[in-house]
Amino acid sequence: MKGSPILIIGKNGKTGRRVERQLQTLGYATRAVSRSTSRVFDWEDPATWRAALEGTKSGYVTFYPDLAIPSAEQTIRDFTAVARNVGLRHLVLLSGRGEQGAERAEDVLVNSGLDWNVVRASWFMQNFSEGFMVEGILGGELMLPVGDIAEPFIDVDDIADVVVASLTRPALRNRLFEVSGPRALTFAQCVSEISEAVGYPVKFTRIGIDEFTNVLRDEGVSGEALWLMRELFTVVLDGRNANPTTGVEEALGRPATDFGEFLRKVVATGAWQRSGLVQHG
Numbered sequence: 001m002k003g004s005p006i007l008i009i010g011k012n013g014k015t016g017r018r019v020e021r022q023l024q025t026l027g028y029a030t031r032a033v034s035r036s037t038s039r040v041f042d043w044e045d046p047a048t049w050r051a052a053l054e055g056t057k058s059g060y061v062t063f064y065p066d067l068a069i070p071s072a073e074q075t076i077r078d079f080t081a082v083a084r085n086v087g088l089r090h091l092v093l094l095s096g097r098g099e100q101g102a103e104r105a106e107d108v109l110v111n112s113g114l115d116w117n118v119v120r121a122s123w124f125m126q127n128f129s130e131g132f133m134v135e136g137i138l139g140g141e142l143m144l145p146v147g148d149i150a151e152p153f154i155d156v157d158d159i160a161d162v163v164v165a166s167l168t169r170p171a172l173r174n175r176l177f178e179v180s181g182p183r184a185l186t187f188a189q190c191v192s193e194i195s196e197a198v199g200y201p202v203k204f205t206r207i208g209i210d211e212f213t214n215v216l217r218d219e220g221v222s223g224e225a226l227w228l229m230r231e232l233f234t235v236v237l238d239g240r241n242a243n244p245t246t247g248v249e250e251a252l253g254r255p256a257t258d259f260g261e262f263l264r265k266v267v268a269t270g271a272w273q274r275s276g277l278v279q280h281g
C-alpha cells in the first residue's frame, strides 16, 4: 500500500465506490466514509468530520445532496477549514455544471490554501441505471418535467478515471476539469436508445414541474431535496449545459465514453432486466 490512506467521502455513491475500487487496484490505501461506515462521516453533523479525516493527506469529496443547495457554500467552507487543520493537503471536489451554488463552493476550495481539483460534471448517465430514474425505466414509462433540452450525459466511469488521475498525478494539480459525454441527447432520445437496447418498450412522458414535485412529496421527499429537484429541472436544465466539453480528454488524453457504450455495459450487468417478466425483443 502506498502512503497514507486516500480519503473518499461518499463510499457507497455512484462515483465514490468506483474511485475506491480503482485506487485499491492501483495499490493505494483508502479511507472511504459515509453515514453508514464504521468511521461515520455525516455532512449534517460536523462533529463527525475530524475523526473521519485524521491521518489522511488527500481526498475525494462528494457532497450530498448537491452543491447547488444554499447551505453548501458554508458547509464546504467549514469542511475545508477542518481538512487544513488536520493536515490534508489536496482535495478533489465533485461539482455540477451550470449550478451557481456549486461554483461558489468550488471557489471556497480553490481559495482554501489546499491543493485542489474540481471535476465539474454534467448529468450522470448512471441516473438511468443506478439512480432515481431506474424505476421509470423498469416500469416502462419515465415521467419527468423536462422537454427538448439536450444534455451531454457523462459516464461516471469516466468521472472516476478523471478523479483518480487528479488524485495520483501531481502534474494535474490545481485544475478544473469540466467533464461531459461526447453527445448531447434529450431525455426522450436517451429513453428511446435504452428501450432499443433492453428490448422492451419504454416511453418518455413530459409532466409539469408541480405534478412532479407533488409526486415526490407524496413519496416523502421534503425540504432541501424537494427544492433541489425544482432547481435542477427548472434552472439548471434550461439548455445552458447542452454543449459537450473536453474535460475527459484534457485529463486522460482519450475521448469520453459514448451513451451507446454505456448502454452495452449496463445491459451486460442485467440492471435493466425485469425479473419474472418475459422480454420481447
Ligand SMILES: NC(=O)c1ccc[n+]([C@@H]2O[C@H](COP(=O)([O-])OP(=O)(O)OC[C@H]3O[C@@H](n4cnc5c(N)ncnc54)[C@H](OP(=O)(O)O)[C@@H]3O)[C@@H](O)[C@H]2O)c1
Binding pocket: 010, 011, 012, 013, 014, 015, 016, 034, 035, 036, 037, 041, 042, 043, 044, 062, 063, 064, 065, 066, 067, 068, 094, 095, 096, 097, 121, 122, 123, 124, 127, 131
Ligand atoms: N447525479 C448527477 O447527475 C450529478 C451530476 C453532477 C454532479 N453530481 C454530484 O454528485 C454528488 C452525488 O450525487 P448522487 O445523487 O449521484 O449521489 P451518490 O453519489 O450516489 O451518493 C449517494 C450517497 O451519499 C451518501 N450520503 C447521503 N447523505 C449523506 C450525508 N448527510 N452525509 C454523508 N453521506 C451522505 C449515502 O451514503 P450513506 O447512506 O452510506 O451515507 C449515499 O450512498 C452530488 O454532490 C451531486 O451534486 C451529480
